[in-house]
Amino acid sequence: MGLMDHLSELRARLVRCCIAVGLGFLVCWSVVDPIFNALVNPLLAVLPPGSHAQYTTLPEGFFTRMYIAFVAGVFVTSPVVFYQIWSFIAPGLYDEEKRHIIPVAILSALFFVAGGAFCYLVVFPYAFSFFVSFSTSEIVVMPKISDYLGFVLKLILAFGLIFEMPLFALFLSRMGLITATLMRSTRRYAVLGIFIVAAILTPPDVVSQLLMAGPMLLLYEVSILVAAAFGRKKPAPENVETGDAQQGEASVKDKTAEEA
Structure with a gap:
């Protein structure tokens, strides 16, 4: 394949990834409220009495939920996305290795989800408890929900990629x-x-x-x-030396046969 062929294949696989993530976004948008509550719960569990998360602009709640649905769609469609990635890399592999593209894509999705779960279950409780511990009775923490969720989703994606x-x-x-x-x-x-x-x-x-x-x-x-x-x-x-010797013997035999 030439350079233009590789670029055409890359474009086709990127389009498929975008379509898959778009469909995942639509699916996750239908259940975005439970996902939103699950992401906010680690923060609410450590907030001191009198503290609460807040919106500061009118469209903030809507766009925050759109961002959540997009990231959740990436996780839901990660098997398809990783299959497209590994299929694009596959021409550099042996034929017997190319047969394992689908299992490797599934493993990639599992590792990706495992990284996000590790971040949610292990990192968040310790990190949020550490941050909230600096609040006092006079200075109460009231985080902005869009900033909090932007930070949370960035960490979840980062841990998912790290586990790959x-x-x-x-x-x-x-x-x-x-x-x-x-x-x-x-x-x-x-x-x-x-x-x-x-x-x-x-x-x-x-x-x-x-x-x-x-x-x-x-x-x-x-x-x-x-x-x-x-x-x-x-x-x-x-x-290598044996192969060279065998090639040398074969060439001598060929010359002898030609002279005969």
Whole structure:
């Protein structure tokens, strides 16, 4: 395939992803209120008496629910989205590996959802309790609901993508783009990059950064093991020399046959 063929395929797969997410948005919009309540509950559970979340503009509630329905639609249609992503990458794989595209797409969706669930069930209770603990009887926290949900949904998406690290390591190692040796040699830079990403995606407090950086460090080590187990193996030197010798013998035989 030429460059234009690849770009045409990329465009077609992006259109399919957009259609799938759009349909997921419509489905989630019909149940957006329960999703909204589920996302707000971790905050309401730690708010002190006298505090409450609030809207500050009239259209804020409507657009906030639209954003929630969109993100929920991404999670609902994640198997389709990941199938399109892996199908676009598949030409760089062996034929026997291409048969596993559908299972890998399903695993990708499960890892994506697992990352979001880890953020919701583990990170949010500790993070929100830490933030709310600074309120006093005189200074009461009253968060703006759109800011809160924007922060929450960003973290859920970030954790979902972070949990994809082992699967991306699997594909990149099978394509020969990365190796376990390379990942081990660049571990110190990866650790630095992980903490930088955690500092950017989380609020400026140590607790939230560690709650994101910890799983990322663990997943990086798991990715090294995955790359070591499933990465492309280089041909052994003995096999290369044997192959060269066999080719040399074959060429001599061919010359002898031509002279005869």
